[in-house]
Amino acid sequence: MEFVKSPLNYVGGKYKLLHQILPVFPSNINTFVDLFTGGCNVGINVHSKNIICNDIQTEVVDLMRYMKATSHKALVDEIESIIEEYGLSRSDLYGYEYYGVNSSKGLVSVNKSAFEDLRHEYNNDTNQHFNKNALFYTLVIFSFNNAIRFNENNQYNQSCNKRDFNKNLRKSLESFMLALEDKEIHFTNSDFRKFDFSNLTTEDFVYCDPPYFISDVAYNQSNHKWSEEDELDLFKALDVLNEKGIKFALSNVTKNKGKENNNLINWMKQYRVIDLNHSYKNSYFSSKDKSDSSTSEVLIVNYA
Numbered sequence: 001m002e003f004v005k006s007p008l009n010y011v012g013g014k015y016k017l018l019h020q021i022l023p024v025f026p027s028n029i030n031t032f033v034d035l036f037t038g039g040c041n042v043g044i045n046v047h048s049k050n051i052i053c054n055d056i057q058t059e060v061v062d063l064m065r066y067m068k069a070t071s072h073k074a075l076v077d078e079i080e081s082i083i084e085e086y087g088l089s090r091s092d093l094y095g096y097e098y099y100g101v102n103s104s105k106g107l108v109s110v111n112k113s114a115f116e117d118l119r120h121e122y123n124n125d126t127n128q129h130f131n132k133n134a135l136f137y138t139l140v141i142f143s144f145n146n147a148i149r150f151n152e153n154n155q156y157n158q159s160c161n162k163r164d165f166n167k168n169l170r171k172s173l174e175s176f177m178l179a180l181e182d183k184e185i186h187f188t189n190s191d192f193r194k195f196d197f198s199n200l201t202t203e204d205f206v207y208c209d210p211p212y213f214i215s216d217v218a219y220n221q222s223n224h225k226w227s228e229e230d231e232l233d234l235f236k237a238l239d240v241l242n243e244k245g246i247k248f249a250l251s252n253v254t255k256n257k258g259k260e261n262n263n264l265i266n267w268m269k270q271y272r273v274i275d276l277n278h279s280y281k282n283s284y285f286s287s288k289d290k291s292d293s294s295t296s297e298v299l300i301v302n303y304a
């Protein structure tokens, strides 16, 4: 089965694991909660009457809401106008040669300065011609690996990408927006501790894909660091759901680059643990240290 791919690229995004994760979810879910939705790879592919996608990052939630409320054509037109205003590249129209580069070198040298202008104006809120969400998404298109990164002062600080708004990204944006249009998805913007679980019943299901405590990737330099306290609070919140008979699944890693997550390993003993045997070895974000780059990816569930 083909899944819809998010047009946002998250470290730890679950697109490649969907074929392993989704079959484990209960059938006949009434309300599905994707508590740490990020790029929404899971929420967009789930079959459920109602879907709630939550994230702490306001800009991402606003962008998702905007994508849901806007037609695909209108957003693409807006992105292309922003590209034109800043003089960013259109390799889809002109190819790489036109810009004096090739595919392996990529477009950083062409777009760096215009990208930095766009990033500066986005951070300072000085471009009033365009919708802020469209500016943000254009920034993400021209960001390194399409990965979102804000610093501790909530200033967008990702660097420039080798690629631009190319065929693949256009395709995932289109299929994602069509799927959004079709689904009963509602977006919320809160810390998981403040999320309102009070309306959930035993027919509902909560999926959690938090930042991974022991992984070495971007989160620990970002505005929403994931601490041991966050991790323990999440375990408590999941235990409370379990006591209420509400089903959940938690994605995580027990081992990464030789480090073990002992809090997780102890906590998960009371639940069913499914080993997803995934390796991030070939990921853009994996460490250069090849000595022990294996990752033990698990899905922890509280039902048989």
Ligand SMILES: C[S@@+](CC[C@H](N)C(=O)[O-])C[C@H]1O[C@@H](n2cnc3c(N)ncnc32)[C@H](O)[C@@H]1O
Pocket: 006, 010, 011, 012, 013, 014, 015, 035, 036, 037, 038, 039, 040, 041, 042, 054, 055, 056, 057, 190, 191, 192, 193, 209, 210, 211, 212, 224, 226, 230
């Ligand atoms: C690994 S990403 C989720 C990726 C997503 N499953 C996907 O496939 O695209 C984790 C997300 O958790 C969010 N997050 C971090 N701390 C949070 C918190 N305290 N409450 C809610 N969301 C949080 C981050 O903003 C990020 O989007």
